[in-house]
Amino acid sequence: MFHKEGQRIIITTFILVCSVVLLAHFFVEIPWLKFALQISSIVILILILQFFRNPKRKVAKSFDEILAPVDGKVVVIEEVEETEYFMDKRLQVSIFMSPINVHVTRYPASGLIKFSKYHAGKYLVAWHPKSSEENERTTVVVNTPKFGDVLYRQIAGAMARRIVNYAEVGESVQQGDDAGFIKFGSRVDLFLPLDSAITVKLHQKVIGAKTCIATTRAHKENEN
Template sequence: MRIHREGRGSIFIAINSFIILNLLSYIFIDSRYWWVQLVLLIGSTSIVGLIVSFFRIPNRQLLQGDNLVLAPCDGKVVVIEVVEPDEYFSDRRIQVSIFMSVLNVHVNRNPIAGNIVYSQYHKGEHLVAWHPKSSTANERHTVVYKHKNGREVLAKQIAGALANRIVNYLTVGKMARQSEEMGFIKFGSRVDLLLPLDAKIKVKLGDKAKSGITTIAEWE
């Protein structure tokens, strides 16, 4: 397991806050109230552990396949439906949305290999990630991959109520490799995929997805 580079600043702040908080509790809280010091120690240790865990990159055997659309993130499949896109596409698409809790791995990966033909960041609100309007109202970053077979897949990183930064490493004209890092969203959120109508969906609502491993859809 590795720690993602996006976590270095957050982990540094968390560890230093841990040291300062517990040092101050030792200095200013009377030893008769040792249980207060213990509560602070346990609570702050748990928070540091959660933050370190949030930025983890587990060791995985990532998949690749020209006929596969892989999960772009870890989390729970919360939406599978045909939609009228609000961005880039003018035709109907199948939307598959994956919700990430703070306990999930938050590395985002390329669902397919292809040329990046669109990349756009949108400022927005921070509604809870499962809110119906979060796809269009929240802070988000959208990219579109064009596969060598001509099909296009849209991936939208969406900030949630706790997310405070969306990172995307892709630029228009770049050739993306399947399962390589697309970006990162700090502290909870979701990722939407918009797929062609002829894509054969391989997941169902409630399924737990793993980035670079779970097959979301297949095509010929």
């Protein structure tokens, strides 16, 4: 399955690749050049297809858990001052997505959308400390039954040039459902209450809608 945000670019790339392959076959007489053009075109198509893949995942929904909103690697786990919405200290967990990761954004928790805002900005590399505040980004806050307000932020990277955000204020959303897409490299930050029990480690690879990022303290104590 491919994400709907990639339909236009997939169709356009497919047409261009077919054109290059056919033109090379009929009009390029040098064998190695013909082969190089055809193979290069097919490789580009494969890369585009893998980037826009949208694997369907069965979600074990839980009000006591925050699930990873994206596939990628945990690059930040720290206590920070969140200055856009909360104006107080939160636990930040950041996930970096390389170009080979699935780039679908999924709701990390079920609840009600309280805040959703787009910010134009720069295109610093996604792991840059200032990218969360200066890059093109969207900020979404979901009010949840157990964690209260949970904020996630989609951040464009050096290659990304478009963030798609489906969250609308007042909408009820379900954990693991499609929340948007970031095209060509990016990062997602989660801002959680200070009493959240973080269940991932720095540099750990996570899977969107599958990996538990944090639980409530009560849930963790019950498990132990």
